[in-house]
Amino acid sequence: MAFLEVRNIEVFYGDVQVIFDLSLHVEEGEVVSIIGGNGAGKSTLLRSISGLVPPAKGEILFEGVPIHKAPPEAIVERGLVQVPEGRRLFTLMSVKDNLIVGAYNSRADRVKEKTIEAVYELLPRLRERESQLAMTLSGGEQQMVAIGRGLMAKPKLLMLDEPSLGLAPLLSKNIFETVRKIADQGTTVVLVEQDVMHSLSISERGYVLEQGRTVMEGPAKELLDDPHIKTAYLGI
Amino acid sequence: MLYVLEDTINGILIGSIYGLTALGLTVIFGVLKVINFAHGSLLMVGMYTAYWAVVLTGIHPYLALIIVAPVMYFFGYYLQNIIIKPIFKAEKDVREPITVIIVTTGVWYVLDNLSLLIFGPQYRTLQDNPLRGKMLEFAGMMLSIPKFWGFVIAIVTAAAVYWFFQKTRMGRAIRATSLDRESASLMGINQYRIYNVAFGIGTAIAGIAGVTLVPFYNVFPSVGVLFDIKGFIIVVLGGLGSIGGAILGGIIVGVIESVGPQFMAATWTEAIVYGLFLMVLFVKPSGLFGVKYDW
C-alpha cells in the first residue's frame, strides 16, 4: 500500500471535465514531480487531493485511509498539506501570524513554538521579517512564507504547487534547494512544476500530465533523458 | 458654547453605542462578506433578553451582560449554522451570494413578528431602574450616566474584540478566513465553523449593545429598525470590516445628531448624516478610516 494513492479519479468544474481517469502513487520519503504545461490539470489534481474539488469518480487514499470524501480541514489534520499556487498568503497579516495560522490543526497547534523555531532555522529570512505584513514582502520572500506556513502544519506529505512561479532564476534555485532540504529532513514531497529540469533533478520519480491525463511516468533520471520530454518541456 | 460642548459629549456617548451595533455588523460582514439585514432584529432580541434578565432575576442592568452575551453568542452561532449555512453551501462558488442577503432579510421579518406575537406591541421600560435619568455633573455640564457607562462598555468591547482577533488561535483563523477562504481551508480551518463563530460574536456584540440601551431606551418589537439603518451608514462611514472605524463612525453620527439641533431643525441632521454617507460612498468607498481591515 502506497503512502498516497490516487486511483482512477475524474474531476469536473461544473460540467467541464478537467481530469480523466488519473492514477498515481507516492511512497513514503519520496520526492515526486508532477510536470506539465499550463492548463494540464496539475493544480486541479492537487486541489482534488486536498479536498477543495472532490473527484466525481475514483478514490484517493492516504496512509491507506480513503480521503476523497473528506473536507479540506480533515485532510490537513491527517498530515496531507498543500502550499497553493500563487502563494495565497494572508496579505494583511504579519509574517509571523501567517506562520501561526499554518499551525491551526490540532496536531500542529500543540508544538507550534518548536516548529516555528525549526522553520526560522530553515528560512532565516522569515525571522527578520516576522512582524512585517505579508503583502510588503518580495516575491521570493512570499514564497518562503508560503513554504514555511505549509511546514507549520507538520505535514507528513507536503504538496507544493509551482513554488518557483514568477521567481528570478537565482531565487528559484534557492527554493528548489529548500524543497530538497525539507525532503531530506524526512517529509515526503509532491512537487508540481513547469521548471521541469530543476524539478526532476531533485526528485526520485515524476509524472507527466497532459490534458488531464498522465502520459508518462518513471524515475526522474529516465524522464530527463526522454526524447519527448526533451523536445516538449526542456526545449533541447 | 457650553451647550455645544455638552451636546458634543453626549453625542460621543450615544454615538459609541451606535458604534457597538455597527461593530457586530462589521464583524459579520468582514467574514461572511454579506450584509446582515437581521442585525437590528438581533439587537432587538438582545434588548428583550437584557430586559427579561433584569426583570426576572432582579440583577443590576449591567450584570445582565453575563447572561446576555453568551446567550446571544449561541443564538447567533446556531442561527448561522441552521438557517444561513445551508444557503452558503448551496452557493459556495459565489463570493457574495445574494440569496444569503435575502435569507437575513427573512430572519429580520420572522424575528420582529415573533417578538410582536410573544411580547405584544407595547413599549417596555425597566421599573426600579437604578440608572433611570441619572445625571453626572461634570464641569458644569450634565451628562447621562447610563450613556456614559454605555460608552465605557463600547470601548472595552471594541478593545476586547480587537485583542481577540489579534492574539488568539480562533481570532487569527477568523482573520485568515476573511482574507482568503480557500487558503484558510488549506490551513485546516473549517470555514463553516468560522462563519458560525463570527456570526455568534457579531450577535453577542449586538446583545452587549442591547444591554447598554435598555437602562434608558424603550424595548419594543421593531426597535431594531431604527438602529439598522444607522448601523449600515456607520459601517460604510467607518470602513467595512474595520473595528475602530465602526466605533468612530458611530461617534460621528452621534455627534451630528446631538449637536445639529442647536443650529437647525432636527430633521436636517438626518439629511446631513445621509449626505455624509453618500459623499463617503462616492469619494472614499473604503470608508473614512482608510485601511480595508484593521484585523
Ligand SMILES: Nc1ncnc2c1ncn2[C@@H]1O[C@H](COP(=O)(O)OP(=O)(O)O)[C@@H](O)[C@H]1O
Ligand atoms: N475554477 C475553475 N473553473 C473552471 N475551469 C477551471 C477552473 N480552474 C481551472 N480550470 C480549467 O481546468 C483546466 C486545468 O487547470 P489547472 O488545473 O489550473 O491546470 P495547471 O495547474 O496544470 O495549469 C484548465 O483548462 C483550466 O482552464
Ligand SMILES: [Mg+2]
Ligand atoms: Mg496550476
